Amino acid sequence: MKVSWCFLVISAICAAIIEGQPSTQGFTSIDCGAPSGTTYKDSTGIFYVSDDSYIDTGKNYNIDPKYTSTSNQALTLRSFPEETRNCYTLWNVTKGEKYLVRATFLYGNYDGKQMAQHSTPLQFNLYIDVNLWRTVNITDASSEYAHEVVTVAANDFIWVCLVDIKAGTPFISALELRPLKDNLYPYTFPNQSNAILFRLNYGPTKNVTIRYPDDPYDRIWPWYQYDTTMLKSISTTASFTRYRDDQYEAPFSVLQTALTPVSSSNLPTVSFDAPSNNPNFPGYYTVLHMTELQELSGNQSRQFDIFLNDWIWVSSLTLPHGMAYYRSDVVAQLYSNIKFTLVKMTNSSLPPILNGMEVYWPITMEVNQLTSAGDVKGIMDIKDDYNIIRNWNGDPCSPTNFSWHGVVCNTDEPPQITSLNLSYSGLSGKISFSFASLQSITYLDLSHNNLSGDIPDILGEMSKLQVLKLSGNHLNGQVPDTLIKKNNSGLLLLLSEAYHWCTTRT
16 A cells, blocks of 8 residues: 655644634534424523424434434424435525534434334435535434544535335434635535544543534534543643644644653553445545643753554654644555554653644535436525425436426426426416526426416526416416417417417417
């Protein structure tokens, strides 16, 4: 296995950091399954809302009272027993910007079926837009499972979808979105997201979890539980400075503690395995956060090598004092088992230290498979115009086996809607101008509804429309000349009582 010898170049230009209460502007924080209209601030000071404005499928439940949680969000959940794919639409995003998305799951035997067992785990797939994020694997009814992904918004919204794989009913307890600076997590691109395997805080002497407001991006940093006979904690209350191009910005509360060996010259990190059942697994990126907490004096020195398995990953590393420092992969590592070990050099008087660690893996984003943005906006406007209640969520065309009921798409990149059948759908009111947003549509069936009013001229401007079915409604007024001419010339098949009434009168 060839190991990259290149590392992120950290600028020598530093910036003093003045830490205040960070803003929650741009945060979306959803308590899934909470009663409609619920709003509250949790213990972190983050404002949470119920999920009824983000999804229109699923059922609300409370976890079994014998299970508890330290977070309000995990006490309720939304379950999806009916449809195969169910999607949340996160609107508070800007196309091209970078975001952290976190989904949290606490089963809590909400359905009384005791589904989450080590022998028979509850499993379902989690998607970001139209791309598989991961398989959720729940083996303990009392544990919270939190999964994070860093992604670039392909549109002015992000879909998070739960897909039934016939291994238990999908559900979700909380869904959160956090805006990130563009320079953070540098290997996140429009065609590549990154899912977090784990993130750890080395050095706390008790079980504490760092998140907002200590981390302004509300990343979760659980503590690393260590063997006190092998490792010891060191800490400081001193402030730090950052390099201007810091690409991970570990919070200072994480950097203020570290682990170091008690007597050995080596400091091992946790080891982790690649999925054995996935030959196409792309590998892992690793970030080690290391900051010198002690002001060394005299002949004191701290210098060490970092080994990735049996290879030197970093050689002769000396840490700057009081600086937020890290080392990261520039390519994903494809070992079946990965272990980093920090090894004291012979000329060093002090052993290695480690403050924090992050590991994540890339997800290929099929951005060309997302339905054309104009078609998505048009079909969503149609859904809102008529308050259509059906499983119309997530991408209308992709993946093809989850395309919306009544919607047919072409195979272009990006896909476009070519056919829409809304007959017998209980539509009422006027014909929406939003139908004209579907520029590639050839077949439109609005028959047998309660539509009324005029047939709008804009339907005649839909250049590719070949079949328009309007019969079985309460339409009146004149049929637009453009539609009559297209029908008479054979370019359009128009089926409408209003058209026949008009032609018989003339």
